[in-house]
Amino acid sequence: MPKLRVFVDTNIILAAWDAHCWPAISNYYELETVEKCVEETLTHNPNDPRHIKMPAGDLYSGIRQRHNVTKLDIANLILNGHCGATLDDDEQQLLAWLYCHEVLPSNVIRIATADKAAIMVANQLGWLDAVTSLEELATQAGVAKTNLNQLKSQYSKSWLTSARTQIRLGVLK
Protein backbone atom coordinates (compact mmCIF):
# COMPACT_ATOMS: atom_id res chain seq x y z
CA MET A 1 0.00 0.00 0.00
CA PRO A 2 1.50 3.36 -1.00
CA LYS A 3 2.39 5.79 1.72
CA LEU A 4 0.09 8.75 2.38
CA ARG A 5 1.42 11.95 0.78
CA VAL A 6 1.47 14.77 3.32
CA PHE A 7 2.18 18.39 2.40
CA VAL A 8 3.75 20.07 5.42
CA ASP A 9 4.17 23.78 6.14
CA THR A 10 6.95 25.54 8.10
CA ASN A 11 5.17 25.49 11.47
CA ILE A 12 4.60 21.74 11.23
CA ILE A 13 8.18 20.98 10.22
CA LEU A 14 9.64 23.03 13.07
CA ALA A 15 7.19 21.70 15.67
CA ALA A 16 7.83 18.10 14.55
CA TRP A 17 11.57 18.64 14.85
CA ASP A 18 11.19 20.30 18.23
CA ALA A 19 9.05 17.40 19.51
CA HIS A 20 11.54 14.82 18.19
CA CYS A 21 8.93 13.18 15.97
CA TRP A 22 10.40 14.32 12.64
CA PRO A 23 12.23 11.05 11.96
CA ALA A 24 9.11 9.01 12.70
CA ILE A 25 6.74 10.96 10.48
CA SER A 26 9.23 11.38 7.67
CA ASN A 27 9.66 7.59 7.58
CA TYR A 28 5.99 6.82 7.83
CA TYR A 29 4.70 9.33 5.22
CA GLU A 30 5.80 10.72 1.89
CA LEU A 31 6.41 14.26 3.13
CA GLU A 32 6.30 17.00 0.52
CA THR A 33 6.55 20.75 0.72
CA VAL A 34 7.44 23.82 -1.34
CA GLU A 35 10.80 25.55 -1.56
CA LYS A 36 9.52 28.57 0.39
CA CYS A 37 8.73 26.37 3.42
CA VAL A 38 12.23 24.91 3.25
CA GLU A 39 13.70 28.41 3.10
CA GLU A 40 11.55 29.67 5.99
CA THR A 41 12.36 26.60 8.08
CA LEU A 42 16.07 27.18 7.72
CA THR A 43 15.99 30.95 8.11
CA HIS A 44 13.21 31.14 10.68
CA ASN A 45 13.51 34.41 12.61
CA PRO A 46 16.70 34.08 14.68
CA ASN A 47 15.60 37.09 16.77
CA ASP A 48 12.61 35.15 17.98
CA PRO A 49 13.39 33.74 21.45
CA ARG A 50 11.52 30.60 20.43
CA HIS A 51 13.71 30.14 17.38
CA ILE A 52 14.07 26.45 16.56
CA LYS A 53 17.22 25.51 14.68
CA MET A 54 16.77 22.51 12.42
CA PRO A 55 19.82 21.11 10.61
CA ALA A 56 19.41 21.36 6.85
CA GLY A 57 20.50 17.75 6.36
CA ASP A 58 17.70 16.43 8.56
CA LEU A 59 15.20 18.61 6.77
CA TYR A 60 16.30 17.57 3.27
CA SER A 61 16.50 13.88 4.13
CA GLY A 62 12.99 13.89 5.59
CA ILE A 63 11.29 15.57 2.64
CA ARG A 64 10.53 13.34 -0.35
CA GLN A 65 9.67 16.17 -2.77
CA ARG A 66 10.27 19.92 -2.70
CA HIS A 67 8.16 21.78 -5.22
CA ASN A 68 8.93 25.02 -7.02
CA VAL A 69 6.08 27.49 -7.02
CA THR A 70 5.78 30.02 -9.83
CA LYS A 71 4.39 33.54 -9.75
CA LEU A 72 1.60 32.26 -11.96
CA ASP A 73 0.70 29.63 -9.32
CA ILE A 74 0.36 32.35 -6.67
CA ALA A 75 -1.59 34.63 -9.00
CA ASN A 76 -3.92 31.74 -9.81
CA LEU A 77 -4.64 31.02 -6.14
CA ILE A 78 -5.39 34.64 -5.33
CA LEU A 79 -7.15 35.78 -8.50
CA ASN A 80 -8.95 32.57 -9.52
CA GLY A 81 -9.17 30.82 -6.15
CA HIS A 82 -10.15 34.14 -4.54
CA CYS A 83 -8.23 33.46 -1.35
CA GLY A 84 -4.83 33.28 0.28
CA ALA A 85 -3.80 36.93 -0.01
CA THR A 86 -3.32 37.31 3.74
CA LEU A 87 -1.37 34.11 4.30
CA ASP A 88 2.30 34.11 5.05
CA ASP A 89 4.44 33.40 1.97
CA ASP A 90 5.18 29.77 2.87
CA GLU A 91 1.58 28.79 3.55
CA GLN A 92 0.43 30.75 0.52
CA GLN A 93 2.87 28.98 -1.78
CA LEU A 94 2.06 25.54 -0.39
CA LEU A 95 -1.64 26.04 -1.07
CA ALA A 96 -0.93 27.71 -4.42
CA TRP A 97 1.00 24.64 -5.59
CA LEU A 98 -1.78 22.31 -4.50
CA TYR A 99 -4.41 24.53 -6.15
CA CYS A 100 -2.61 24.76 -9.45
CA HIS A 101 -1.69 21.09 -9.66
CA GLU A 102 -5.24 20.01 -8.89
CA VAL A 103 -4.20 17.06 -6.76
CA LEU A 104 -6.94 17.57 -4.19
CA PRO A 105 -9.37 16.26 -3.12
CA SER A 106 -7.72 12.88 -2.81
CA ASN A 107 -7.83 9.98 -0.39
CA VAL A 108 -4.07 9.68 -0.36
CA ILE A 109 -3.08 13.33 0.14
CA ARG A 110 -3.21 15.41 3.32
CA ILE A 111 -2.23 18.97 4.20
CA ALA A 112 -0.54 19.43 7.55
CA THR A 113 -0.91 22.97 8.87
CA ALA A 114 -1.76 24.45 12.24
CA ASP A 115 -2.40 27.97 11.05
CA LYS A 116 -6.04 28.93 11.33
CA ALA A 117 -5.95 31.24 8.31
CA ALA A 118 -4.42 28.48 6.17
CA ILE A 119 -7.15 26.09 7.34
CA MET A 120 -9.76 28.71 6.42
CA VAL A 121 -8.28 28.91 2.94
CA ALA A 122 -8.25 25.10 2.68
CA ASN A 123 -11.94 25.22 3.52
CA GLN A 124 -12.62 27.83 0.84
CA LEU A 125 -10.97 25.53 -1.66
CA GLY A 126 -13.05 22.56 -0.51
CA TRP A 127 -10.18 20.76 1.22
CA LEU A 128 -11.16 21.01 4.89
CA ASP A 129 -11.21 17.23 5.30
CA ALA A 130 -7.74 16.96 3.83
CA VAL A 131 -6.23 19.02 6.66
CA THR A 132 -4.54 17.00 9.37
CA SER A 133 -2.78 17.78 12.64
CA LEU A 134 0.77 17.01 13.68
CA GLU A 135 -0.56 14.99 16.59
CA GLU A 136 -2.58 12.75 14.24
CA LEU A 137 0.40 12.28 11.96
CA ALA A 138 2.75 11.46 14.82
CA THR A 139 0.35 9.12 16.61
CA GLN A 140 -0.26 7.18 13.40
CA ALA A 141 3.49 7.02 12.86
CA GLY A 142 3.87 5.38 16.26
CA VAL A 143 5.24 8.28 18.28
CA ALA A 144 4.57 7.81 21.97
CA LYS A 145 1.97 10.11 23.55
CA THR A 146 4.52 11.38 26.05
CA ASN A 147 6.60 12.82 23.22
CA LEU A 148 3.60 14.84 22.10
CA ASN A 149 2.75 16.39 25.45
CA GLN A 150 5.00 19.34 24.80
CA LEU A 151 3.25 20.26 21.53
CA LYS A 152 1.46 23.59 21.46
CA SER A 153 -2.31 23.18 21.39
CA GLN A 154 -2.75 24.14 17.72
CA TYR A 155 -0.86 21.01 16.69
CA SER A 156 -3.32 18.75 18.48
CA LYS A 157 -6.11 16.69 16.99
CA SER A 158 -8.68 18.21 19.34
CA TRP A 159 -7.76 21.77 18.33
CA LEU A 160 -8.14 20.91 14.65
CA THR A 161 -11.46 19.16 15.27
CA SER A 162 -12.72 22.23 17.10
CA ALA A 163 -11.50 24.59 14.36
CA ARG A 164 -13.20 22.44 11.70
CA THR A 165 -16.47 22.50 13.62
CA GLN A 166 -16.28 26.26 14.07
CA ILE A 167 -15.66 26.70 10.35
CA ARG A 168 -18.54 24.41 9.40
CA LEU A 169 -20.89 26.21 11.77
CA GLY A 170 -19.81 29.58 10.42
CA VAL A 171 -18.49 30.70 13.81
CA LEU A 172 -15.23 31.82 12.21
CA LYS A 173 -15.84 34.58 9.72
Place this chain on the structure above:
Amino acid sequence: MLKDLSQTLIGCRVKAAREAGELTQDQLAQQLGLNDRQSVSDLENGKRALKPTELLTLAELFNRDIEYFLDPLAVTGEAHFSWRAAHEVSPASLNGFEQEAGQLIGLLRWLRAQQKSPTSALKPTLRLSAHSSYELAQDSAESLVDELELGVIPAINLIDHIERKLDIPVLFIDINVSDMDGDVSGATCHLDQMSAILINRQESDARRVFDLAHELFHALTWDAMKPAHRESNSIEPRGKRKRTEQLADNFAAALLMPKKSLDKLLNRDRLKDSDYLRDVAGQLQVAPMTLAWRLFNLKMIDEATRTTLSQHKQPSNQLTLPKPYSPTFVHMLHEALVNGRISARKASKVMRKGLDQMLKLFAEYDLPAPFDL
Protein backbone atom coordinates in the same frame (compact mmCIF):
# COMPACT_ATOMS: atom_id res chain seq x y z
CA MET B 1 -15.17 40.73 -5.28
CA LEU B 2 -12.37 38.89 -3.51
CA LYS B 3 -12.93 38.35 0.18
CA ASP B 4 -9.61 39.59 1.50
CA LEU B 5 -8.42 41.64 -1.46
CA SER B 6 -10.80 43.83 -3.39
CA GLN B 7 -10.85 44.09 -7.14
CA THR B 8 -11.03 47.84 -6.65
CA LEU B 9 -7.72 47.86 -4.78
CA ILE B 10 -6.06 45.80 -7.52
CA GLY B 11 -7.52 48.20 -10.11
CA CYS B 12 -6.11 51.22 -8.25
CA ARG B 13 -2.68 49.62 -8.26
CA VAL B 14 -2.89 48.83 -11.98
CA LYS B 15 -3.75 52.48 -12.62
CA ALA B 16 -0.94 53.74 -10.38
CA ALA B 17 1.58 51.47 -12.10
CA ARG B 18 0.36 52.52 -15.56
CA GLU B 19 0.60 56.20 -14.69
CA ALA B 20 4.03 55.77 -13.14
CA GLY B 21 5.07 53.93 -16.32
CA GLU B 22 3.65 56.81 -18.40
CA LEU B 23 1.44 54.61 -20.55
CA THR B 24 -2.00 55.55 -21.81
CA GLN B 25 -4.92 53.18 -21.37
CA ASP B 26 -4.78 52.50 -25.15
CA GLN B 27 -1.10 51.56 -24.93
CA LEU B 28 -1.68 49.28 -21.94
CA ALA B 29 -4.62 47.64 -23.73
CA GLN B 30 -2.25 46.81 -26.58
CA GLN B 31 0.37 45.37 -24.23
CA LEU B 32 -2.22 43.19 -22.51
CA GLY B 33 -3.75 42.11 -25.82
CA LEU B 34 -7.10 43.66 -24.93
CA ASN B 35 -9.56 45.02 -27.49
CA ASP B 36 -9.69 48.64 -26.41
CA ARG B 37 -8.96 51.15 -23.67
CA GLN B 38 -12.40 50.54 -22.15
CA SER B 39 -11.20 47.11 -20.96
CA VAL B 40 -8.28 48.78 -19.17
CA SER B 41 -10.62 51.38 -17.73
CA ASP B 42 -12.88 48.60 -16.39
CA LEU B 43 -9.83 46.87 -14.93
CA GLU B 44 -8.69 50.03 -13.18
CA ASN B 45 -12.17 50.73 -11.84
CA GLY B 46 -12.51 47.24 -10.42
CA LYS B 47 -15.35 46.35 -12.82
CA ARG B 48 -13.37 43.65 -14.55
CA ALA B 49 -11.30 40.96 -12.84
CA LEU B 50 -7.59 40.82 -13.56
CA LYS B 51 -6.48 37.49 -15.02
CA PRO B 52 -3.36 35.76 -13.67
CA THR B 53 -1.55 35.94 -17.02
CA GLU B 54 -2.38 39.65 -17.31
CA LEU B 55 -0.93 40.16 -13.85
CA LEU B 56 2.37 38.61 -14.90
CA THR B 57 2.46 40.84 -17.98
CA LEU B 58 1.84 43.90 -15.81
CA ALA B 59 4.52 42.87 -13.30
CA GLU B 60 7.07 42.45 -16.08
CA LEU B 61 6.01 45.56 -17.96
CA PHE B 62 6.23 47.82 -14.93
CA ASN B 63 9.08 45.96 -13.23
CA ARG B 64 7.08 45.28 -10.07
CA ASP B 65 6.74 42.25 -7.82
CA ILE B 66 3.37 40.57 -8.07
CA GLU B 67 2.90 41.41 -4.37
CA TYR B 68 2.64 45.06 -5.41
CA PHE B 69 -0.69 44.14 -7.03
CA LEU B 70 -1.80 41.26 -4.79
CA ASP B 71 -0.78 41.99 -1.20
CA PRO B 72 -3.73 43.67 0.54
CA LEU B 73 -1.38 44.94 3.25
CA ALA B 74 1.01 46.71 0.86
CA VAL B 75 0.81 50.49 0.57
CA THR B 76 3.76 51.13 -1.75
CA GLY B 77 3.08 54.29 -3.72
CA GLU B 78 -0.19 54.85 -1.87
CA ALA B 79 0.90 56.02 1.57
CA HIS B 80 2.39 59.49 1.89
CA PHE B 81 4.16 60.39 5.11
CA SER B 82 5.09 63.64 6.77
CA TRP B 83 7.59 63.07 9.58
CA ARG B 84 8.64 65.24 12.51
CA ALA B 85 12.24 64.28 13.07
CA ALA B 86 15.43 65.75 14.51
CA HIS B 87 18.06 66.99 12.05
CA GLU B 88 20.44 64.28 13.25
CA VAL B 89 18.24 61.47 11.94
CA SER B 90 19.66 60.51 8.56
CA PRO B 91 17.40 60.27 5.50
CA ALA B 92 18.39 56.60 5.12
CA SER B 93 17.27 55.80 8.67
CA LEU B 94 14.03 57.64 8.23
CA ASN B 95 13.32 55.93 4.91
CA GLY B 96 14.10 52.57 6.49
CA PHE B 97 11.67 53.23 9.27
CA GLU B 98 9.09 54.46 6.78
CA GLN B 99 9.14 51.02 5.16
CA GLU B 100 8.26 49.46 8.51
CA ALA B 101 5.62 52.07 9.26
CA GLY B 102 4.12 51.55 5.80
CA GLN B 103 3.50 47.89 6.55
CA LEU B 104 1.80 48.80 9.79
CA ILE B 105 -0.39 51.34 8.00
CA GLY B 106 -1.23 48.69 5.38
CA LEU B 107 -2.28 46.30 8.12
CA LEU B 108 -4.33 49.03 9.77
CA ARG B 109 -6.12 49.85 6.52
CA TRP B 110 -6.87 46.19 5.87
CA LEU B 111 -8.15 45.64 9.43
CA ARG B 112 -10.46 48.65 9.09
CA ALA B 113 -11.80 47.31 5.80
CA GLN B 114 -12.67 44.03 7.57
CA GLN B 115 -14.97 45.78 10.03
CA LYS B 116 -18.71 45.39 9.65
CA SER B 117 -19.47 49.08 10.21
CA PRO B 118 -18.71 50.95 7.00
CA THR B 119 -16.15 53.74 7.01
CA SER B 120 -17.69 57.21 6.67
CA ALA B 121 -17.88 58.49 3.12
CA LEU B 122 -17.07 61.98 4.39
CA LYS B 123 -13.65 63.23 5.35
CA PRO B 124 -13.32 65.93 8.01
CA THR B 125 -11.20 68.92 6.99
CA LEU B 126 -10.42 72.29 8.50
CA ARG B 127 -11.55 75.38 6.62
CA LEU B 128 -8.01 76.70 6.33
CA SER B 129 -5.51 77.28 3.55
CA ALA B 130 -1.84 78.17 3.37
CA HIS B 131 -2.91 81.82 3.29
CA SER B 132 -4.87 81.61 6.54
CA SER B 133 -3.58 83.67 9.44
CA TYR B 134 -2.20 82.15 12.62
CA GLU B 135 -5.14 83.65 14.47
CA LEU B 136 -7.56 81.81 12.16
CA ALA B 137 -5.70 78.54 12.81
CA GLN B 138 -6.11 79.19 16.55
CA ASP B 139 -9.80 80.05 16.14
CA SER B 140 -10.33 76.79 14.23
CA ALA B 141 -8.74 74.86 17.07
CA GLU B 142 -10.91 76.60 19.66
CA SER B 143 -14.03 75.78 17.61
CA LEU B 144 -12.91 72.17 17.31
CA VAL B 145 -12.55 71.96 21.10
CA ASP B 146 -16.24 72.89 21.36
CA GLU B 147 -17.40 70.69 18.49
CA LEU B 148 -15.59 67.63 19.81
CA GLU B 149 -16.57 68.51 23.40
CA LEU B 150 -12.99 68.13 24.56
CA GLY B 151 -13.67 69.86 27.89
CA VAL B 152 -11.43 72.00 30.06
CA ILE B 153 -8.39 69.75 29.66
CA PRO B 154 -8.52 68.79 25.97
CA ALA B 155 -5.46 66.53 26.23
CA ILE B 156 -7.26 64.00 28.42
CA ASN B 157 -9.63 62.58 25.84
CA LEU B 158 -8.03 63.88 22.67
CA ILE B 159 -7.05 60.51 21.22
CA ASP B 160 -10.42 58.98 21.84
CA HIS B 161 -12.21 61.88 20.18
CA ILE B 162 -9.84 61.97 17.22
CA GLU B 163 -10.42 58.27 16.61
CA ARG B 164 -14.16 58.14 17.23
CA LYS B 165 -15.42 61.49 16.03
CA LEU B 166 -12.91 62.29 13.28
CA ASP B 167 -12.25 58.68 12.26
CA ILE B 168 -8.49 59.22 12.26
CA PRO B 169 -6.61 56.28 13.82
CA VAL B 170 -3.75 57.09 16.20
CA LEU B 171 -0.97 54.58 16.78
CA PHE B 172 1.73 54.74 19.46
CA ILE B 173 4.81 53.10 18.07
CA ASP B 174 8.39 52.50 19.09
CA ILE B 175 10.46 54.45 16.63
CA ASN B 176 13.90 52.93 16.63
CA VAL B 177 16.03 54.64 14.04
CA SER B 178 19.62 53.50 13.86
CA ASP B 179 21.24 56.86 14.52
CA MET B 180 19.81 57.53 17.93
CA ASP B 181 21.49 60.91 18.30
CA GLY B 182 18.22 62.38 17.23
CA ASP B 183 14.65 61.31 17.60
CA VAL B 184 11.53 61.03 15.52
CA SER B 185 8.44 62.44 17.19
CA GLY B 186 5.84 61.09 14.85
CA ALA B 187 4.16 61.37 11.51
CA THR B 188 0.95 61.87 9.66
CA CYS B 189 0.27 59.26 7.02
CA HIS B 190 -2.15 59.97 4.23
CA LEU B 191 -3.86 57.50 1.92
CA ASP B 192 -6.91 57.98 -0.25
CA GLN B 193 -8.99 55.85 2.12
CA MET B 194 -7.82 57.32 5.42
CA SER B 195 -5.35 59.40 7.35
CA ALA B 196 -3.51 58.07 10.37
CA ILE B 197 -1.29 59.61 13.02
CA LEU B 198 1.81 57.87 14.33
CA ILE B 199 3.30 58.99 17.63
CA ASN B 200 6.61 57.91 19.15
CA ARG B 201 5.50 56.39 22.44
CA GLN B 202 8.95 56.85 24.00
CA GLU B 203 8.51 60.62 24.14
CA SER B 204 7.36 62.47 27.25
CA ASP B 205 3.63 62.84 27.89
CA ALA B 206 3.63 66.53 27.07
CA ARG B 207 5.56 66.11 23.86
CA ARG B 208 3.33 63.26 22.71
CA VAL B 209 0.23 65.33 23.30
CA PHE B 210 1.65 68.29 21.40
CA ASP B 211 2.78 66.03 18.56
CA LEU B 212 -0.68 64.56 18.39
CA ALA B 213 -2.35 67.97 18.13
CA HIS B 214 0.24 69.10 15.58
CA GLU B 215 -0.20 65.99 13.43
CA LEU B 216 -3.96 66.34 13.70
CA PHE B 217 -3.64 69.68 11.93
CA HIS B 218 -1.82 67.99 9.04
CA ALA B 219 -4.35 65.18 8.87
CA LEU B 220 -7.19 67.71 8.68
CA THR B 221 -5.53 69.98 6.11
CA TRP B 222 -3.60 67.48 3.96
CA ASP B 223 -5.36 68.32 0.69
CA ALA B 224 -5.12 72.09 1.11
CA MET B 225 -1.61 72.19 2.60
CA LYS B 226 0.30 69.01 1.90
CA PRO B 227 3.14 69.02 4.43
CA ALA B 228 6.73 68.28 3.47
CA HIS B 229 7.95 64.71 3.76
CA ARG B 230 10.05 65.76 6.69
CA GLU B 231 9.95 68.60 9.17
CA SER B 232 12.10 69.39 12.16
CA ASN B 233 10.75 68.53 15.60
CA SER B 234 13.09 70.92 17.38
CA ILE B 235 12.26 74.39 18.54
CA GLU B 236 13.33 76.87 15.91
CA PRO B 237 12.98 80.61 15.50
CA ARG B 238 9.71 81.57 13.85
CA GLY B 239 11.43 82.88 10.71
CA LYS B 240 13.14 79.54 10.05
CA ARG B 241 10.03 77.42 10.27
CA LYS B 242 7.80 76.80 7.30
CA ARG B 243 4.47 78.55 7.36
CA THR B 244 2.45 75.33 7.33
CA GLU B 245 4.37 74.12 10.36
CA GLN B 246 3.79 77.41 12.15
CA LEU B 247 0.08 77.14 11.40
CA ALA B 248 0.15 73.59 12.81
CA ASP B 249 1.94 74.78 15.96
CA ASN B 250 -0.58 77.60 16.45
CA PHE B 251 -3.44 75.18 15.95
CA ALA B 252 -1.94 72.66 18.38
CA ALA B 253 -1.33 75.30 21.06
CA ALA B 254 -4.91 76.57 20.89
CA LEU B 255 -6.33 73.06 20.79
CA LEU B 256 -4.53 72.02 23.97
CA MET B 257 -4.81 75.38 25.72
CA PRO B 258 -8.03 77.04 24.53
CA LYS B 259 -8.80 80.48 25.92
CA LYS B 260 -11.86 79.11 27.75
CA SER B 261 -9.70 76.61 29.62
CA LEU B 262 -7.10 79.24 30.46
CA ASP B 263 -9.84 81.52 31.81
CA LYS B 264 -11.08 78.71 34.05
CA LEU B 265 -7.71 77.47 35.24
CA LEU B 266 -5.62 80.61 35.62
CA ASN B 267 -5.59 82.89 38.60
CA ARG B 268 -4.91 86.26 37.00
CA ASP B 269 -3.17 87.47 40.12
CA ARG B 270 -0.45 84.83 39.79
CA LEU B 271 0.59 85.33 36.17
CA LYS B 272 4.10 86.28 37.21
CA ASP B 273 4.51 83.17 39.40
CA SER B 274 6.35 80.69 37.19
CA ASP B 275 6.06 77.83 39.73
CA TYR B 276 2.30 78.28 39.71
CA LEU B 277 2.21 78.43 35.91
CA ARG B 278 4.33 75.25 35.70
CA ASP B 279 1.63 73.48 37.72
CA VAL B 280 -1.06 74.78 35.37
CA ALA B 281 0.98 73.41 32.46
CA GLY B 282 0.96 70.06 34.28
CA GLN B 283 -2.83 70.23 34.61
CA LEU B 284 -3.16 70.93 30.89
CA GLN B 285 -0.66 68.11 30.18
CA VAL B 286 1.60 70.41 28.16
CA ALA B 287 5.24 71.34 28.66
CA PRO B 288 5.94 74.55 30.64
CA MET B 289 7.57 76.02 27.53
CA THR B 290 4.46 75.34 25.45
CA LEU B 291 2.26 77.14 27.96
CA ALA B 292 4.82 79.94 28.20
CA TRP B 293 4.62 80.64 24.45
CA ARG B 294 0.84 80.36 24.43
CA LEU B 295 0.41 82.86 27.26
CA PHE B 296 3.04 85.17 25.79
CA ASN B 297 1.35 85.15 22.39
CA LEU B 298 -1.97 85.90 24.07
CA LYS B 299 -0.18 88.82 25.82
CA MET B 300 -1.04 87.36 29.21
CA ILE B 301 2.57 87.18 30.45
CA ASP B 302 5.64 89.28 29.81
CA GLU B 303 8.94 88.24 28.24
CA ALA B 304 10.67 87.73 31.60
CA THR B 305 7.99 85.31 32.85
CA ARG B 306 7.99 83.51 29.52
CA THR B 307 11.74 82.96 29.78
CA THR B 308 11.58 81.76 33.40
CA LEU B 309 8.61 79.45 32.76
CA SER B 310 10.29 78.03 29.66
CA GLN B 311 13.23 76.94 31.75
CA HIS B 312 11.09 74.79 34.04
CA LYS B 313 11.38 71.08 33.49
CA GLN B 314 8.38 68.88 33.10
CA PRO B 315 7.63 67.06 36.40
CA SER B 316 9.08 63.56 36.25
CA ASN B 317 5.76 61.95 37.15
CA GLN B 318 4.49 62.97 33.74
CA LEU B 319 6.63 60.44 31.92
CA THR B 320 4.46 57.40 31.41
CA LEU B 321 4.70 54.90 28.60
CA PRO B 322 1.41 54.38 26.79
CA LYS B 323 0.44 50.93 25.62
CA PRO B 324 1.72 50.20 22.13
CA TYR B 325 -0.41 50.93 19.04
CA SER B 326 -3.98 51.60 20.19
CA PRO B 327 -6.82 49.63 21.79
CA THR B 328 -8.80 49.73 18.53
CA PHE B 329 -5.91 48.48 16.42
CA VAL B 330 -4.95 45.67 18.80
CA HIS B 331 -8.57 44.52 19.17
CA MET B 332 -9.08 44.49 15.39
CA LEU B 333 -5.88 42.48 14.92
CA HIS B 334 -6.90 40.06 17.64
CA GLU B 335 -10.29 39.53 16.03
CA ALA B 336 -8.69 38.92 12.62
CA LEU B 337 -6.35 36.30 14.09
CA VAL B 338 -9.08 34.60 16.12
CA ASN B 339 -11.21 34.31 13.01
CA GLY B 340 -8.35 33.09 10.83
CA ARG B 341 -8.51 36.04 8.43
CA ILE B 342 -4.75 36.54 8.52
CA SER B 343 -2.06 34.01 9.31
CA ALA B 344 -0.18 34.43 12.59
CA ARG B 345 3.19 34.42 10.89
CA LYS B 346 2.13 37.05 8.34
CA ALA B 347 0.86 39.35 11.10
CA SER B 348 3.99 38.69 13.12
CA LYS B 349 6.24 39.69 10.22
CA VAL B 350 4.31 42.87 9.49
CA MET B 351 4.47 43.83 13.16
CA ARG B 352 8.16 42.87 13.27
CA LYS B 353 7.56 40.85 16.40
CA GLY B 354 8.11 37.21 17.23
CA LEU B 355 5.05 35.12 18.01
CA ASP B 356 5.81 35.38 21.75
CA GLN B 357 6.03 39.16 21.52
CA MET B 358 2.67 39.18 19.75
CA LEU B 359 1.15 37.22 22.62
CA LYS B 360 2.64 39.68 25.13
CA LEU B 361 1.02 42.53 23.22
CA PHE B 362 -2.41 40.92 23.47
CA ALA B 363 -1.84 40.14 27.15
CA GLU B 364 -1.10 43.85 27.73
CA TYR B 365 -4.62 44.53 26.50
CA ASP B 366 -6.06 41.67 28.60
CA LEU B 367 -6.89 39.70 25.47
CA PRO B 368 -6.53 35.90 25.41
CA ALA B 369 -3.89 34.39 23.16
CA PRO B 370 -5.38 34.25 19.64
CA PHE B 371 -3.00 31.43 18.68
CA ASP B 372 -0.89 28.77 20.36
CA LEU B 373 1.78 27.86 17.85
